[in-house]
Amino acid sequence: MLALAWNMLKPETLTERQNEDQVTRRLILSVAKNLDREAFASLFDAFAPRLKSFMIRKGASPEVAEDLVQETMISVWRKAGLYDPAKGSALTWVFTIARNLRIDRIRKESTLPLVELGDYDAPSDDAGGDEIVTRRQEAESVNRALAEIPAEQKQVLMLAFVDDISQSEIAARLNLPLGTVKSRMRLAYARLRKTLETLN
């Protein structure tokens, strides 16, 4: 299964996604401004298949996965007005919605008021034009950093972000001490930060 996961991160798709992010931003903004149904349909076609894979990887049946895809995309429509390009990549925004939805599902029966775990729904501080440019470069740096992160670190990131399992479950699955899993995560993040620092 992990070998399969590696193939999902082909280097050529990384550069494609830089362009994809630009396109996605424009589509989301058009949905926000004009309730543009055609733009929304394009977003659906672009994201629904990957969202479905994302839900299936977490163990959803194909039917439940499609329900969750539908809910995620409806949220994209409803929340498009909240998307703020200054805050980060459009891809991240969409997947943050999907992730929160997946978490909400688990907690459904609880009376706990849900906290927005992502940072993407909160109103942002006013971002100047410079900051928007920096954010765009940031998106490019993130995929460069991801390409440079060693395989064993990428493996724990995949298990956390895609398979959605906790650090102790990752440790058990890979037969590693928990401390090793944590240090791989720290190293992966440190690599990302180093790449991002060159922007400033």
Next chain:
Amino acid sequence: MTINHHLDTATIVAHAAGNLDEALSMVVATHLDLCPVCHQASRQAALLGGEILGGLDGTSVSESCRSKTLSMLDTATLHRFPKSSLRKSAVPSPLNHLLAGQALKDLKWKNKAPGLGLYDLPVSAASRGKLFLMRISAGKAMPEHGHGGEEITLILSGAYSDSIGRFAAGDVADLDQEFEHRPIVEMGADCICLVATEAPTRFKSWPARLLQPFIGI
């Protein structure tokens, strides 16, 4: 507020991936509300997740899913920023929501031992963690304890010191399991902390261990 003790970046990545236990995530979210450094790190970790998920291969989606979704657009209410009914509070916003705007001093604290008050916070049944507020009186020491599992403590007011250093409002103690510590609260003010644990904390000395069922942490 000067923050000197930050979250472990491994914790930030797990939180960004959405698979940190709910109780621990609540403390993380509350710290992020106070700490620009960790907030920035969390945003960056989320970007990494977006890149990874963006690179997934797709699974084909049925036509009925597509048409159902498109047909729902007309009736979907658009989401604007939720108007918070809660007034501005000294309590950081995720916790403030959980407390429905109550001030910390107005809570019905349970006195578990002299100088130790606890206030349990709700988590969903899916959580393996416990979430609570802890109030330790000025000058008091907590029983020495190690951690049976993950534990994150955020200091909301007052300050304590232990072998690692001084922890004051906004600081977070995100410690490894093996670590043993004995915090002593500074004179002058009670120390109020938001604590999440993933397994029961075990106390080391036998009187403390005898006390543990009564203290209930």
